Amino acid sequence: MSRPVAVYVPCDAAALSVGADEVARAIAAEAEARHLPVVVVRNGSRGLLWLEPLVEVTTEHGRVAYGPVTPEAVPELFDAGFLEGKAHPLGHGFTEEIPFLKHQQRLTFARCGITDPVSVEDYRAHGGFAGLERALSMRPDEIVAEITRSGLRGRGGAGFPTGVKWKTVLDADAPEKFVCCNADEGDSGTFADRMLIEGDPFLLVEGMTIAALAVGARQGYVYLRSEYPHAAATLNEAIRRAYEQDWLGENIHGSGHDFHLEVRLGAGSYVCGEETAMLESLEGKRGIVRAKPPVPALEGLFGRPTAINNVLTLTSVPVVLARGAAFYRDFGVGRSHGTQPFQLAGNIQRGGLVELAFGVSLHDLIYRFGGGTASGRPLRAVQVGGPLGAYLPADQLDMPADYEAMAESGAMLGHGGIVVFDDTVRMDRMARFAMAFCAEESCGKCTPCRIGSTRGRELLDKIVARQDVAGNLALLEDLCTVMADGSLCAMGGLTPLPVRSAIRHFPEDFA
């Protein structure tokens, strides 16, 4: 009997939401009915979300892609000879040759969609744990120095240098330290953390273990949003297997180092992604922001020095260790080193994940990769960096996507979410939404945000209803200044960004 053909059907939540389970079952049933040797492997997503469920067939020359596949299309795919990678209207040729994927620079997502997410063997076979193996032979200060040299900055939003943060934790004198991964991923239009955890969870396990070695922690937590049940299941399974195979626990692979890792679920609050509110939540309390100082790197979880990093920061770490700081640092522009997994969402033809070196223009991302609006109507606005990010007009899309260039233009890259709107968007409504969102999600600790967001929403209600527009806009501008200058954290502090940018770039919607 010939060797079974491996057919990959993603188990990523985005693929499941459009019927990937049904497609996987249909393929297995059809193969059985035709007595064809097929093994269905459930992989992560390749990030070409408009093609999900994207089914890939292994051929002699590489994987061939078909999508979006429905259960109904499965018999005709077999008839057309898709097991040999033959042509079909749903076929896209070799996966790696699809322009959306071919022109990316995947470092963090290099393995995502290629391996079986919960197979340690598959992870190892594709270079997994090479970074950790190197780190196990290094001193903590050497690991921190390597991360500092790489120029890696936090991908959670603020772009803070990871090496500086880790050095603070390492240098702190305490009997106990922690590593926490922020996987709350609340920004609108973002899904990279989820996709990574569902597609390559061992990379996060590896990154957190390296972080623990670097700062001297023996215990880590992943704070994961409860809205990600598939990610939770995959990560818990990966952690279980990592313990089983000695990549977690006591005396990891005879190194003398211990690291324990657990997943904690949030309860659906945007502000719990703010690092100090996250710590409160992890401690079992209400997610209310703590005043800083002290910074969590000195007094974090249960009052102990804690390294808090985003999923994408921690999953960049194994790449840095395995391939060297210089290799990683070479990607990017200015002080933005490495690659950024951009997430294309909203009204866009080809939504999905695009990992590229910093410095690519928003225009390239939206048109070359994303294909412009899904509606085919003219693009009018783009919001970059989540619900607290600025709205940019169509004529500012030449801006390079890096931390400094975005900040200079009064915008921010945040977690790399790019949400596209066509010309049917009403920007006065979007400004109102920003204030309403803040009023809904505010933790309530400080007055400018708690009261200001509600007053802001009321003012925008009046502006939308065209009541004393000039007077209410002046009041709103005053309020934005108070919120930006007086809020305790970036929730209230950044809400004026989408409001002001909407007014500045789209004055006709506030006339």
Ligand SMILES: Cc1cc2nc3c(=O)[nH]c(=O)nc-3n(C[C@H](O)[C@H](O)[C@H](O)COP(=O)(O)O)c2cc1C
């Ligand atoms: C309101 C608010 C929500 C946030 N949500 C997240 C989040 O969901 N995920 C995240 O990693 N960082 C989030 N952050 C940023 C974190 O406070 C923190 O800067 C980050 O987790 C640090 O990790 P990094 O240095 O790796 O970026 C949020 C910040 C604010 C103010």
Ligand code: SF4
């Ligand atoms: S700005 Fe808002 S979310 Fe942040 S501490 Fe103040 S009330 Fe809480």
